[in-house]
Amino acid sequence: MNTNIKLSLDTRREKKDKSYPIILRLTHFRKTTSISLGKSITLVYWDEKNEKIRRSFKGTASVSKLNNQLLKEKTRAIDIINELYEKNELNFLSILQVKSKIIRKVSFASFFDYSNSIIEELNKVERYGNANSYYAVTKILKKFNQGNDLKFNEINYEFLKKFEQFHYSRGNSTNGLAVYMKTIRAIYNKAIKAGIIPKEAYPFTNYKIKTTPTEKRAIDINSIKSIMMLQLKETDNLFHYRNYFLTSHMLYGVSFIDMAFLKLENIIDNRIKFFRRKTSKPYDIKITSQLKEILVFYTKDKDKSDFIFPVIKRDTYELQYKDVLWARKRYNNGLKEIAKKCSIDQRLTSYVSRHSFATQAMLQDVPLQAISAMLGHNRLTTTQIYLKSLPSEVLDDYNKKLVEI
Structure with a gap:
């Protein structure tokens, strides 16, 4: 084995009281580094040959106990090295990676x-x-x-x-x-x-994580049309929330955070091009006449580097992210009011536009693979979760056709 470890003093780092840190000296393929053990001692009380503190040291109640603690740390480090060797990993690690493995065992026991x-x-x-x-x-x-x-x-x-x-x-x-x-x-x-x-x-071998079916999030096409036809003044916050909902629906059910970060520079040749933040999937969506009507309102007198929608107010990404979270909360509250005005009994949230888009795509016989790509999913199974239940009225129509045969 090309790796070894020993207890030593770091004589390069003398402290004010003339003591030196006690360290684990790690050697790996002729390179050396040190791991501090959080204790120090003067040179006269250190037995370098036997890698321990001399009995004459008076700075502790029990020299034997202190030496046992140091030996325990060395033994633990040796066990880690041996484990890496047995797994055939040791020879393929740098000395800093080996050190990291040893340190993490201590630092992240919590x-x-x-x-x-x-x-x-x-x-x-x-x-x-x-x-x-x-x-x-x-x-x-x-x-x-x-x-x-x-x-x-x-x-x-x-x-x-x-x-x-x-x-x-x-x-x-x-x-x-x-x-x-x-x-x-x-x-x-x-x-x-x-x-x-x-x-x-690993504690999850026997513990199984359970889930229950969530309430249906998609709304039907008539509800979407009622939201679209809702008359609102431009000074009303619900005017913006309605537009956010419709924009999300017309952009393949784009998430609120992705929509909030859209800039004018994302509009290229009558298309909106951007990357989904969650999966980094690219989007390239043609701007329809309905969507263009909304975008014209929000892009007037703005520069290419400006955000399209009035959601983000601050400069750093961390603060911008907080702006989006607060805006989404207000947006969801606003959607409740829109649902009341449109006589939609179902709960309306920012996610409903996404689920509604997926459901309407399915009802228009759009292939599952295409719906998955439009939603930006990495797996078809994720898309199937979105579409796990057909609307009751669709099942009623199917049943009616079967009965009338």
């Missing part, structure tokens, strides 16, 4: 610490939606765990069942629990892939 590190990384790459999902899980788990830290080994089948009971005791839904559990599972899978915890620790 589920919360590791989750927070993921959140930080997601925020750095401006994936604020995913970051918020991870943050929501850590927040509710901290409340469930009464503010105490949570170790990876503590999240087992029994823990998940207790968290499930806690969730339901607060009057929450099965699908709400599924969102939390899927996020916990995603964090666990990342930790396993990073070598922070072993596969054997």
Whole structure:
């Protein structure tokens, strides 16, 4: 094996009290690096040959106990190295990668610490939606765990069942629990892939995440027409919310966040071209006469770099993302008012335009593969979830045809 580790003093970093940090000296293919153990000692009390603190040291109640702690850290590091060697991974890692494997075992024994590190990384790459999902899980788990830290080994089948009971005791839904559990599972899978915890620790082998069918989100074509024909003044906020809904429907059911970030520069040769933020799928949609009527209103006297819709007000992406979240909340409240004005009994939200587009496409015999591409889905199964239930009136028509044969 071309890798070894030993306890040593880092004599390059003398402290004010003349002591030196106690480190693990890692050597990997003739390269060396150090891993600090958070303790320091003066040179006279360090036994370099035997890699331990001399008995004459008076800075601790028990020198033996301190040496055992240091030896334990070295043994743990050796175990990690041996495990990497047995998996035939060690020779294909750089020294910094080996060091990272050892450090992470210490730093991320806490589920919360590791989750927070993921959140930080997601925020750095401006994936604020995913970051918020991870943050929501850590927040509710901290409340469930009464503010105490949570170790990876503590999240087992029994823990998940207790968290499930806690969730339901607060009057929450099965699908709400599924969102939390899927996020916990995603964090666990990342930790396993990073070598922070072993596969054997995976708590979802026996715990199955359950979901219940959601209410029908699509509305029929008559409801869409009633929204389109609704008379509203330009000074009324509902005027904009109606236009957002119709624009989303005419742009393949585009999400509110993608629509909010559209700029005039996305309009090219009577088409709207952009990338979906969630999947990076490219869109290239022809502007119909109905859509053009809406766009003309919002693009008047604007520059190419301006946003089309009056949703985003601030400069940095993080603040712009918050602008969109707040606007979407107001938008959904506005859609409730529009539903009342149009006598639509079904709950109207920003997602309804997307589901309605998919359902109408299906009713027009558009192939499933085409609907999937228009929605920007990576998998047909995702599209099938959107279309899992035909509207009741369609089934009634089919039944009528069968009966009249």
